[in-house]
Amino acid sequence: MDIRNIAIIAHVDHGKTTLVDRILHTTKVFRENQDSGELIMDNNDLERERGITIFSKNAAVNYKGIKINVIDTPGHSDFGGEVERVLKMADGVILLVDAFEGPMPQTRFVLQKALQLNLKPIVVINKVDKPNCRPDEVHDAVFELFFNLDATEEQLDFPTYYGSGKNGWFNDSLTEIEGIEPLLDGILKHVPEPVVNEGPVQMQITSLDYSSFLGRIAVGKVTRGSIKEAQQIALVQADGSIKKSKVKELYVFEGMGKRRTEEVVAGDLCAVVGLEDFNIGDTICDIDVPEALPVIAVDEPTMSMLFSINTSPFFGKEGKFVTSRHLRDRLFKETEKNLALKVEDSDSADSFLVYGRGILHLGVLIETMRREGYELTVGQPQVLVKTIDGKKHEPYENLVVDVPADFSGKVIDLVTQRKGEMLIMESKGEMQHLEFEIPSRGLIGLRSQMLTNTAGEAVMAHRFIDYKPWKGVIPGRNNGVLISKNQATTTAYSIDKLQDRGSFFVDPGEDVYIGQIIAEHIKPGDLVVNATEGKKLTNMRASGSDDSVRIVPKILMTLEECMEYIQDDECIEVTPKHIRLRKTLLNEEDRRKQSKSMKA
Template sequence: MLLLVDAQEGPMPQTKFVLKKSLELGLKPIVVINKIDKPAARPTEVIDEVFDLFVALGAKNDQLDFPIIYANAREGVAKHALKDESSDLTPLFETIEKHVPPAPQRLDVPFRMQPCTLDYDNYIGRMGIGRVYEGKAATGSPVTIKSPDGTARTGRITKILVAEGLRRVEIPEAIAGDMVILSGIPDIDVGETITTDPDADPLPAIAIDPPTVSMTFGVNTSPFAGREGSLLTTRHIRERLEREVETNVGLHVKQVRGKDAYEVSGRGELHLAVLIEAMRREGFELEVSRPQVLMQTVGGERREPIEQVIIDVPEDCSGRIISLLSQRKGEMVQMQSKKGHVRMEFDVPTRGLLGFRGEFIIETRGEGILTHAFMGYAKHKGHMPGRTRGSIISMENGEAMAYSLWKLQERGILFITPQTPVYEGMIIGESSKPDDMNVNPIKNKKLTNVRASGTDEAMKLISVQKMTLEQAIEYVSDDELVEVTPESIRLRKKILKGYERKRSEK
C-alpha cells in the first residue's frame, strides 16, 4: 500500500481516513512524499507529521518503521533520499518489490472472495468486484453467499471478467490473487463472502460509514417544467435512483410517504451533488430540497455527525475563519503558523458545514484550502444560526427587464440578468434584510411621446452572482427548493403563490 502525501500540504483528512483503514487491515504502508518540486515544499517536516499520524492511529512497531520515497510524479521521478539523482521511477518499484510480499496463493482450499465494490450492467445485472482471497472457481460453479449477519443463500457464477486496460475480458476460471468481476448473484453486496464451501468461515466484514445527510428529490413542478429536459416523470427518477443504488453503496433511497418524491441519503452534500449533476447531464429535470443532517438517538440522547476539518489560509484570514466556525459550533483542536500561512484543525458538526464553503471562499479570497472527513457521532451541539438574509422573490411571470433589475440591485444581490425568464415564486436574488421581499422584475420603464431632456440617469447593472449547483444547494432555506434542469439551475419557493405562502405562515 502506497500512502501518497503532498510535500507542502502534509497529511489531510482523507490521508487519515485511508491510513486508518490500512492499519486496521495490518498493512505496512510505503510513504511517498510527492510534489517535492513545489517552492514551499517541506518534506522533512511532513515526514514528522506523517509519523505523528501513524502514532495517533495506533500503528504497531513494524508499521512505524515505514520506508520513504520522495517523488515528483509529474516528471516521473522518484528517489530514496532528497540528495539522490534519479531520472525515473525505478527507486519506487524497487521499494515495492522489497517491502510488499506477494499475496499467498492457496489453491488447495475452497474458493473465497469478498466484493469491495459493485458495478451494474443493463444485460448482466449487478456484479461484485474484488480480490479472490483463496481457492479457485470456474464459470457455472455453485456458490454460497454469506452475509456479515450470519445468514446464507445460494447462487451460481454465470460470468467471470477481468480488466485489461480499459477493456473487460471474460475468463473461464478465477484463482487466488486475481482481481475479478463476478456476475450471476443479483443481490450481491459489499462485504459479503462468496464461497464454494457452505461450511467455510465468512471473511471479516467491511465497515461502511453510514449516511450523514439527506435530500428530497422530486418531479419538477415549476411553470417551466418540461422546457429543457427529456426525463421528467416520477418513474424516470425512481428508475434512475434504483439503478444508482445498485453500485453506490453509500447511497440510501426511500419514497416519501404520500408524495411523488424520494428521500436520498448520502455521505455529505458533495456526494449527493455529484449524483444530481450526473442526472442533470443525462437530461433529467427535478427539484431538490435543502440538505438535512441525519441525527441519531442513543440512550435517549440526541447525537449528530461530527467532521474533522483541516483549513490552510493566509494569516490575515485566520481570525475571521475561527470566528465563523465558532458560530457553527466548531471546536479548534490544533493550530500551526508557518511562512505566512496558518493550518487549523477543527471538529465541526456536519450541519455547521452546510453553506460554509461559499463563505470560506469569499473570506479567504480564494486562497484557502478546506478539507473535511467524517469522524463519528457526538452529543448534539444545540441551536445553530442559519442564513441571516431573506430572498428577493418574483411576483410575476415573464422576462426580467434591465430597468427593474437596475432599481432592485440597491436592495440586495441579484442572481439573474436582463431577459432571463422568471415566474411567480422564483428567487431572483438575496435581500439585504432578514425578511423575504416580493418584487416585480418584469416592469419596464414607462414610455411617453414627450422627448427626454437628456438628463436621464444611465442604467448600470452590477455583475450578478451566478449560482453553481453546489452553491445553490448550500444556499436554500427549508422553505425553498433548487430547480435543476440540463440547462439551468433556479431557486424557488416551495409554495409559489405569494398569498398561499402568507396563509401557510399564519
C-alpha cells in the same frame, strides 16, 4: 505468485491520479507515439470538470515480469464509502502525502481503514519541488500519525520515498533522478504477495462495473481456490440467502482495460459476467461449500435531503424523466453501487429521503441525474440527529484550515460564530494552520463565506469524528431574498431599478415564475418584486436617460453552493439545462399562512 495488489490513498489533491499516470507510462501501457493525455484514470466527465476522483478504478501493469494491480481511490471524505470497500482488494497501500501540507484529515481517515485491514504501507512524500516544502517535518508528522492510529511495529517500520509526480521522479532519498523505477522496485520488495488460503473458491464482490453489452459486472479479489468460465457457483448474499448461478465470462485487468480469460487463481483481481441480482458485499463461493466472507461494513451517512418531483410551472420542459416512478427507480438503482447512500420512501408518494456522506456526495448524485435527463426538486440538506442516553446528539467534524496569517482572525471569528472550537493554531511557513471541532451543521454554507472573507486564499478540509451533544441554534443566512411576483421574462429596465435592493441570480431576458428566488436581498427578510415590467414607450424622447442602463452580471452559483445557500422554506429546481432557486410554497398567501401558523 507473481502478483501484487496495491491501493493508492491520500487526501484530495495530493497527486494520486498523477502518480498512476506515471506508473502507466513507465510500464509502457501506451505506445511511444500514443497520446494518452493527463489524469488518465479520471475518465468520467464530472471528474475531469472538477479535477477530483469520485469513483475508484483499477488498472494492471507488468513490471519485471510481475503483475501489479493498481487501485486509484477518491481523496474526498464524502466518497469514503468507495475507499472502504476497495481496500479489501489490496495487500498493500501507497500513502501519498504532500511535502508542504503534510497529513490532512482525509489522510488520517483512509490510513486508519488500511491499518485496520493490516495492509502493508509505503509512504510517498510527493511535490518536493514545491517552494516552502518541508519533507523531513512531514515524514515525522506521518510517523506520529501512524503511532496515534495504533499501528503495529511492523507497520511503523514503513519505507519512505520522495519525489514529484508532476516531474516524473521518485527515489528513496531526496536526490532527484530520472524515472520512478525505485518506487516500483519498492512495491515489489515491500508489498507482500496475496495471502492464499487452501480450499474451494471464495471471492467477495467489492465493486461494480457496467457494460451496455454485458450488463452488470461483479469485480473483486479471489481469496481462495480458483474461478473458471462456465463454472456453477453459489452466491451468498448479505442476509444469508444463497442463489445458484453460473459464470458466463471471466476477465482479468490488463493495462487500462480487461482481458478475457478461462481461469483466475486466488490472489488476482477479476471481473465476473453473468451473475444476476448481486450486490456489493455478496460472496461467490463453491456450490457445494457455500461459505460467506464477512460483510463489508461502511460508515453511516451523516446528512439527508428530500428529493421530490419537479412541481414548478416549468415542469417537463427540458427533462426526459419527470415522474415519481422514474425518480424512485433511479435512486434505488444508485444504492446498489453507492454503498454510503441510503434511500427511504417519505410520507408523500412524490418525495424520497436520501441519506449521504455530505454536500459533495449528494451533489455529485444530483449532477449525474440531471445530465441523464432527470428533472427534480431538492430541499435543504439536514444533518442526522441521534438520541443517545435520552439526549439529542449531532455529528461533529474535525475542520482544518490553512490560511495566510493576515486572514486567520476572520477565519476564527467565522468558525466560532458557527459553534466551532479551536484546538490547534500553528505556523507553517507563511501560512497559519488552524484546527477546529465543529458541528456538521456549522459547515453548511461555511466554505463560500470563508473564501469571500479570505480573498479565496483559505484551504479547508474536514472529516467526521463522532456524534456529540447538540450545540443549540447555529445562525444561518443573514440576508433575505427577492422573489418574483409574476411569471414572464425579466427585463433590463426592471432589473436596473431593483439593483440597489440586492444582487441578482438572473440576467435580463430569462424566464421566471411566481415564487422563484431571483436575487439576494441586501437586508434580512424577503421581498416580492416585479422584475418583468417593460418600459412604457411614448413618442417623447427623454434626453440621455435611455442609454444609462448598467446591469451587473448575475451571480453564478454551482449546485453545491445552492445547496448550502437555501433555507428550510426554500428548495432547488434541477433540470438538465437550469438550476433555479425557489420557495417551497410558490404562492405568497400560502407562505403568509404558514408563517402565521408556525408562530401560533
